[in-house]
Amino acid sequence: MMSNITVCARFRPLSAKERKDSCDSICISSIDSESFIFKDEKDECTYSFDKVFYEESKQADVYEFLALPIVKDAVKGVNGTIITYGQTGAGKTYSVEGPSILECDVQKKGLLPRVVDGLFECIKSADESTKYTIKLSMVEIYMEKVRDLLDLTKDNIQIKENKEQEILLSGVTEITISDPEGALQSLSTEMNVGSSRSHCIYILTVQLESNTDKRVKTGKVILVDLAGSEKVEKTGAEGKVLEESKTINKSLSALGNVINALTCGPSTRSSHIPFRDSKLTRILQDALGGNSRTALLCCCSPSASNASETLSTIRFGMRAKHIKASPLVSRREDKHAKKHGDISPTKDESCDRILNKLRERLDDEDVKLLEELFILEGLFIDVTSVEDLESAYQDVTSWTISSLQQAVEELIYTVEELKRENKDLKARLADAERFDAMRKKTEDNAGVLLKISGIISFLFSWAGSFSPLKMPS
Ligand SMILES: Nc1ncnc2c1ncn2[C@@H]1O[C@H](COP(=O)(O)OP(=O)(O)OP(=O)(O)O)[C@@H](O)[C@H]1O
Numbered sequence: 475m476m477s478n479i480t481v482c483a484r485f486r487p488l489s490a491k492e493r494k495d496s497c498d499s500i501c502i503s504s505i506d507s508e509s510f511i512f513k514d515e516k517d518e519c520t521y522s523f524d525k526v527f528y529e530e531s532k533q534a535d536v537y538e539f540l541a542l543p544i545v546k547d548a549v550k551g552v553n554g555t556i557i558t559y560g561q562t563g564a565g566k567t568y569s570v571e572g573p574s575i576l577e578c579d580v581q582k583k584g585l586l587p588r589v590v591d592g593l594f595e596c597i598k599s600a601d602e603s604t605k606y607t608i609k610l611s612m613v614e615i616y617m618e619k620v621r622d623l624l625d626l627t628k629d630n631i632q633i634k635e636n637k638e639q640e641i642l643l644s645g646v647t648e649i650t651i652s653d654p655e656g657a658l659q660s661l662s663t664e665m666n667v668g669s670s671r672s673h674c675i676y677i678l679t680v681q682l683e684s685n686t687d688k689r690v691k692t693g694k695v696i697l698v699d700l701a702g703s704e705k706v707e708k709t710g711a712e713g714k715v716l717e718e719s720k721t722i723n724k725s726l727s728a729l730g731n732v733i734n735a736l737t738c739g740p741s742t743r744s745s746h747i748p749f750r751d752s753k754l755t756r757i758l759q760d761a762l763g764g765n766s767r768t769a770l771l772c773c774c775s776p777s778a779s780n781a782s783e784t785l786s787t788i789r790f791g792m793r794a795k796h797i798k799a800s801p802l803v804s805r806r807e808d809k810h811a812k813k814h815g816d817i818s819p820t821k822d823e824s825c826d827r828i829l830n831k832l833r834e835r836l837d838d839e840d841v842k843l844l845e846e847l848f849i850l851e852g853l854f855i856d857v858t859s860v861e862d863l864e865s866a867y868q869d870v871t872s873w874t875i876s877s878l879q880q881a882v883e884e885l886i887y888t889v890e891e892l893k894r895e896n897k898d899l900k901a902r903l904a905d906a907e908r909f910d911a912m913r914k915k916t917e918d919n920a921g922v923l924l925k926i927s928g929i930i931s932f933l934f935s936w937a938g939s940f941s942p943l944k945m946p947s
């Protein structure tokens with residue numbers, strides 16, 4: 475099953491500062507619950523998302539549309555990720571946590587406490603044959619390091635891939651939660667440790683153990699509260715804050731690059747996606763690469779004074795809309811599912827899996843053998859290590875891309891050539907038509923002359939039929 479990433483936009487109410495700065499002037503106007511018009515001094519444009527939440531929208535609306543489907547799938551063993559994106563102060567943390575995680579009114583509760591409630595609600599109504607366990611982990615990415623928010627001594631958690639090629643945080647603390655209240659208690663004590671200068675990641679893992687055959691599968695809900703993008707020139711940041719901003723912007727552009735690479739069309743789909751360029755993209759590899767159901771909430775300020783930041787957030791969301799993702803039941807289940815013909819992996823996925831397996835298993839001896847084989851086959855690639863094999867693979871890909879680009883350029887050139895020829899032909903046709911018209915006119919004139927000369931000669935012959943006048947003598 476192929477499905478797109480769900481992408482929504484959310485506009486928070488104007489802040490007091492924005493009201494003061496730009497006299498309530500706003501850069502968007504609503505069309506309906508999916509479309510709005512964005513306008514700035516230069517332009518006016520309509521944008522559409524899966525859903526648009528305006529300033530009066532309720533936290534419950536956002537949860538129901540964006541998160542509830544993911545929660546329902548997690549208890550079936552399908553992974554899901556919810557990401558909030560947007561400039562500093564746009565409402566990401568408000569959407570994820572609410573005004574505060576514990577003492578806040580029920581209406582204003584954010585996505586995270588609602589997801590916790592939702593998971594417990596779902597397992598309550600699920601069938602008896604399964605035993606459910608819910609675990610919670612929290613990490614932040616600060617200055618390109620992954621820090622365990624449940625155990626601050628673990629300040630450089632490594633990101634690994636398990637045998638099923640799922641991305642894992644090696645050695646991260648997981649606490650088992652037995653009810654929503656307990657979960658919120660843990661969250662609230664640790665939540666304050668995270669800062670808005672880091673990307674905060676909340677991982678809720680649902681473990682499903684079948685009472686009949688003891689098979690275990692897991693479904694995860696990952697909530698990502700990104701650090702805000704900001705214009706360094708606008709904030710005038712210096713020193714540590716400047717360094718933080720640079721790191722944040724770098725990882726956000728890595729995220730943008732991954733999304734671009736994923737949306738470049740099917741030809742590059744199996745090619746190199748730069749997931750490894752930042753910790754953030756590496757952690758989100760499953761979410762963006764198609765192993766997870768994913769929702770993106772683009773948080774924006776509606777103020778005219780933030781129009782350019784809002785536009786860049788909107789554009790980010792529009793690009794993400796074009797990612798094709800195919801959520802899978804967590805891969806431990808794959809073999810089983812295949813047996814029943816439920817889910818068959820795509821060709822790309824199979825190729826990736828084979829390549830990854832090869833990479834894992836090859837030792838030096840095998841690589842040497844492969845090298846010999848390549849030379850025998852006339853493929854003169856100098857393979858000396860697994861990394862080389864990988865980069866050779868990437869080279870072939872970029873070679874393919876560049877030859878495609880060349881073909882496109884040639885096509886553009888041919889089109890230009892044809893256009894020029896077409897223009898020439900048109901000019902010649904116009905000339906010919908003009909000439910034809912002139913010829914016709916000349917012919918008409920000649921016809922008139924012929925008639926006149928006919929009349930004249932008739933007159934002459936008529937006059938000649940009389941005898942010459944005889945003058946009286
Ligand atoms: N939908 C909303 N309704 C009411 N208030 C909101 C809403 N969204 C955001 N706010 C308020 O706006 C302010 C900034 O929001 P928030 O902290 O969520 O921004 P952020 O996107 O997380 O910023 P940063 O990138 O700096 O972490 C907060 O005071 C928050 O309470």
Ligand SMILES: [Mg+2]
Pocket residue numbers: 566567568670699700
């Ligand atoms: Mg925040």
